[in-house]
Amino acid sequence: MQFYYGNQMPLRILDEAEFWKHQEEEHTVVIRELVKGLEQEFVDALKKWxxxxxxxxxxxxxxxxxxxxxxxxxxxxxxxxVMQLVTFCLQQSDQFIQLCRQIKTESAAVSANATAKVVLDHIIRESEYFTGIAQTLLYNNQDGR
Known part of the structure; x- marks a missing residue:
């Protein structure tokens, strides 16, 4: 993300958050559809997410x-x-990443599915990309606008 947006910065970070929250929402479906036999606790957690x-x-x-x-x-x-919402989005993404890591390490269905491991790693990296953007914006704006 570029930081030359000036007074459009709130809109720019919201655009990023909008895109990544939608991506993460879709990723819950991708995981459920990809991993046949995924344990019910993870299926339920993904539906809640x-x-x-x-x-x-x-x-x-x-x-x-x-x-x-x-x-x-x-x-x-x-x-x-907006900054409070971005903070919430960042924390939510961090928690979603934790769930993805938990699924990757604890699910027997995932351990037997090499493609699922790769996809989970990809999903984690994508959410980490958003958290990096959000952290940079928040840290650059600690003293206000």
């Missing part, structure tokens, strides 16, 4: 609409709400 990620995705979309409507006048309060 799918719903939670969809909810976060919709919240990000609502904030995008709000920032767009505000034009060039993003208030400090709105900016802080």
């Amino acid at each position: 799918e719903a939670a990620l969809a909810e976060t995705h919709q919240q990000v979309v609502r904030y995008i609409e709000t920032v767009i409507r505000s034009g060039a006048q993003v208030t400090q309060e709105l900016y802080q709400h």
Whole structure:
């Protein structure tokens, strides 16, 4: 992600969050469909994550609409709400990564499926990409805008 967006930065990070929350939501389905015989506890966890990620995705979309409507006048309060949402998205992605790692290491069905291991590694890397973007933005904005 480039950091030359100036006052469009809230919109840029929201665009990233919108894309990655949707990706993570889809990844829950990919894992369930790819890993035949996946243990029920992981199937249930992935279904809960799918719903939670969809909810976060919709919240990000609502904030995008709000920032767009505000034009060039993003208030400090709105900016802080966006940063809080980005923080939540970062934490959520970290937790999703933990679940993916747990599935990879604890699932007998995954241990017998080399393709599933590769896909899980890919999914983890993609979520880590988003967390890197979010962390950079948050650390660069600790002192406000």
